[in-house]
Amino acid sequence: MTNADRNIKKIAIVGGGSAGWMTAAALSNALQGAAEITLVESEEIGVVGVGEATIPPIKIFNQSLGIGEAEFIQRTEGSFKLGIEFVNWFKEGHSYFHPFGDYGAPFDAVQLYHYYLKARTEGPVDPIDDYSMAWVMAKHGKFSVPAQDRRMVQSTFDYAYHFDAIMYARYLREYSEARGVKRLEGKVVDVGLRGTDGFIESLTLENGTKVDAEFFIDCTGFFGLLIEKTLKTGYVDWTHWLPCDRAVAVPCEHGGEFTPYTRSTARKAGWQWRIPLQHRIGNGYVYASQHISDDEAQATLLDNLDGKPLADPRLLRFVTGRRKKFWNKNCVAIGLSAGFMEPLESTSLHLIQSGITRLLALFPTLDFDEYAAQEYNRITVGEYERTRDFIILHYKATERRDAPLWQHAADMDIPEELAYKIEQFRRGGRIVAHELELFRNPSWLAVYTGQGIWPERYDPLADARNVDYQGRLAGLRRVMEETAAAMPSHADFIAKHCPAKRSM
Numbered sequence: 001m002t003n004a005d006r007n008i009k010k011i012a013i014v015g016g017g018s019a020g021w022m023t024a025a026a027l028s029n030a031l032q033g034a035a036e037i038t039l040v041e042s043e044e045i046g047v048v049g050v051g052e053a054t055i056p057p058i059k060i061f062n063q064s065l066g067i068g069e070a071e072f073i074q075r076t077e078g079s080f081k082l083g084i085e086f087v088n089w090f091k092e093g094h095s096y097f098h099p100f101g102d103y104g105a106p107f108d109a110v111q112l113y114h115y116y117l118k119a120r121t122e123g124p125v126d127p128i129d130d131y132s133m134a135w136v137m138a139k140h141g142k143f144s145v146p147a148q149d150r151r152m153v154q155s156t157f158d159y160a161y162h163f164d165a166i167m168y169a170r171y172l173r174e175y176s177e178a179r180g181v182k183r184l185e186g187k188v189v190d191v192g193l194r195g196t197d198g199f200i201e202s203l204t205l206e207n208g209t210k211v212d213a214e215f216f217i218d219c220t221g222f223f224g225l226l227i228e229k230t231l232k233t234g235y236v237d238w239t240h241w242l243p244c245d246r247a248v249a250v251p252c253e254h255g256g257e258f259t260p261y262t263r264s265t266a267r268k269a270g271w272q273w274r275i276p277l278q279h280r281i282g283n284g285y286v287y288a289s290q291h292i293s294d295d296e297a298q299a300t301l302l303d304n305l306d307g308k309p310l311a312d313p314r315l316l317r318f319v320t321g322r323r324k325k326f327w328n329k330n331c332v333a334i335g336l337s338a339g340f341m342e343p344l345e346s347t348s349l350h351l352i353q354s355g356i357t358r359l360l361a362l363f364p365t366l367d368f369d370e371y372a373a374q375e376y377n378r379i380t381v382g383e384y385e386r387t388r389d390f391i392i393l394h395y396k397a398t399e400r401r402d403a404p405l406w407q408h409a410a411d412m413d414i415p416e417e418l419a420y421k422i423e424q425f426r427r428g429g430r431i432v433a434h435e436l437e438l439f440r441n442p443s444w445l446a447v448y449t450g451q452g453i454w455p456e457r458y459d460p461l462a463d464a465r466n467v468d469y470q471g472r473l474a475g476l477r478r479v480m481e482e483t484a485a486a487m488p489s490h491a492d493f494i495a496k497h498c499p500a501k502r503s504m
Helices: 017-031 058-064 069-075 112-122 133-139 165-177 225-230 294-302 348-361 370-396 404-411 416-428 441-450 469-485 490-497
Strands: 010-014 036-041 079-081 083-087 095-099 160-162 182-185 188-193 200-205 210-212 215-218 235-237 246-252 262-267 270-276 281-287 314-317 321-323 331-333
Touching: 010 017, 017 036, 017 058, 017 165, 017 348, 058 069, 058 160, 058 348, 069 165, 069 490, 079 490, 083 133, 095 133, 095 441, 112 469, 133 469, 165 182, 188 225, 215 225, 225 331, 246 294, 270 294, 281 294, 348 370, 370 404, 370 416, 370 441, 416 441
Parallel strands: 010 036, 010 215, 036 182, 083 262, 215 331
Antiparallel strands: 079 160, 083 095, 188 200, 200 210, 235 321, 246 281, 246 314, 262 270, 270 281
């Protein structure tokens, strides 16, 4: 038997939505007809469909599929995202920005933020946000794509998107079906297992249709039909660190700024998101049900909208955590079936994307090499845990003590690795990273300083260097402001390059 004879020929994806159709699109693009791909979904079950904010790597995913940016934005009523503004997280009345991209531009071997820290010891300084090109653009409502010339300050920022996740799934369905993916409508009522080893063999739908496959991908959301209900994989619960367990979501009409960034506003029992799209604004309140009722949470959300609600509020229940295994036997969980990370840093769609990318890199044969599954699980556990720690940092690093949730966050023990990272930064401004970090140094710097963790000292090399750092910092601010002033507004950029056909 040749190697080719051991290749997988039949794949079944259970569940649609962003997870299912992103998976189908990527597999159909990569396999180019070498395997039969069937996606089973039920209109009756529906999808969560609230993940509308992303981080920059989503651009790579679309590019890998050959999807042009303008068409993507048009088809999903999308807009651009330069980062996230965090309001009331450190304390009431305070805000800061987590930018996509670097702070300033390199002008010496010592990193810019250490010169900023040195300047801070010598007198009043402007907020560190103002040395981020992304924030200077964002606060003025401007947008343009980064310059390719690394010598220009316009090259120092990055961007992602806001978009309608349901429209994105619909678009990817068209893409996938054009490349041979077969969609079956129906609910799975039975999952057949192989007697010898417990591998999944088949699916039976409510109408009696039977779907046989060799490899199964679970995209059934929180329910985890294959990975949990069938294979009993187990779940690692993180609610002792991240106690928010519900969200209420509602779209509304435009009524405020068309901002090129997401806003997260901390509230008594959680936080509220605001995500501007071309045709509406996405809103939601993520909260801990032990500290507020569903009715109170809904009322709080509805009282803090920019415009008229466009639908009834939708309630979601979840348990923050992850599966004990993401790949179990001949099944891989992608999306919410793999685990849930509250969307504070817009990681939901990225975790889908990275899971798919990892799957393609470790794609199995009919032998289902256990070492491939082990490596997939090892890397994915690391990614989930490092992302979890970054989100925990937002809750832990705060002066708020005005409500039970924030008191709990202040008192709770945190993962040892996160505590180590915080102490490294507090003592000497050192940002230490793990090999599996999703968020890079500028992201950690933004949240550390934005939520009141300032180093006791800066890099001693900053004293050894003969650099006019004060002049350089002032010059950077001036150039950034001038550069942003010359850019089009976010709305004008979209109107010129990628307006949706039925909106704005």
